[in-house]
Amino acid sequence: METAHAIKTTAKIQEIFHSLQGEGLLLGTPMIFVRFCGCNLRCLWCDEPAALEPGSGTAMSAQEALEKISKIASLRQTNWVSLTGGEPLLHIGFLKELVPLLKKNNFKILLETNGTLAGACKALEPLIDVISMDIKLPSSLDINWKFNSSAPLLPPSAKLRVPAGHPEGAGVLERHRQFLAVAPAKTYIKIVLTEASNEEEFLAACDLLKVFPGIRFVVLQPATQANGQKPPKPEQLKNFLDSAWQRLPQPVRLIPQYHPFWKLR
Numbered sequence: 001m002e003t004a005h006a007i008k009t010t011a012k013i014q015e016i017f018h019s020l021q022g023e024g025l026l027l028g029t030p031m032i033f034v035r036f037c038g039c040n041l042r043c044l045w046c047d048e049p050a051a052l053e054p055g056s057g058t059a060m061s062a063q064e065a066l067e068k069i070s071k072i073a074s075l076r077q078t079n080w081v082s083l084t085g086g087e088p089l090l091h092i093g094f095l096k097e098l099v100p101l102l103k104k105n106n107f108k109i110l111l112e113t114n115g116t117l118a119g120a121c122k123a124l125e126p127l128i129d130v131i132s133m134d135i136k137l138p139s140s141l142d143i144n145w146k147f148n149s150s151a152p153l154l155p156p157s158a159k160l161r162v163p164a165g166h167p168e169g170a171g172v173l174e175r176h177r178q179f180l181a182v183a184p185a186k187t188y189i190k191i192v193l194t195e196a197s198n199e200e201e202f203l204a205a206c207d208l209l210k211v212f213p214g215i216r217f218v219v220l221q222p223a224t225q226a227n228g229q230k231p232p233k234p235e236q237l238k239n240f241l242d243s244a245w246q247r248l249p250q251p252v253r254l255i256p257q258y259h260p261f262w263k264l265r
């Protein structure tokens, strides 16, 4: 195993574990998940509330994380590592140490991100194999949440349809636009839909995706029923699918979360 020569940074990690990828393009692929603590968004249907608090979890160096990942990999015969959370790109200093180590040890990297930290992604992207990026519809976001002042909004630089429904909706969309410009060919999109998702915000997301025809794949994911959030009704889902198929140049698929059914670890 290749190791780090100088350990500089630690990150708060909720857990490192083996399972099957339960969502999206790599559905069913065995992976080692590194779940980071802390997130700069608050989605109403978040299924990882324990990972949202930056103070939770265990502080780990890149070398310690690599050792744990390598040990699991030797038992499970997988070379995929998912960087997930929370929002992994909040830990960019740590990732700049961990990701080169993982690549030197022949791991393939999936980055699962909320798509709001384009600068951090740009620094890491050459070493990432696949990026799974969420587009957050405004109806997904807790109305009491706003970007904190240490992560100010970027000024809009493209004319996009601005969805109503959350005061930060336009800012989130603009951050998504800047993120998508980083590595569209490595990126697939996930849009979680609930009973509260509406046509206006969905069309705004489609307008954005049309600007990036090189994106690999678009997944519409009905929310898993939890936290009072319900998946869309069948007629709503059909309308979203029809809209996407009519408007988008990318392949579009409807794929629910599978890990709540599998219950595998």
Ligand code: SF4
Pocket: 039, 040, 041, 042, 043, 045, 046, 047, 048, 052, 085, 086, 087, 114
């Ligand atoms: S971006 Fe992900 S981790 Fe953050 S609140 Fe939303 S679902 Fe949860």
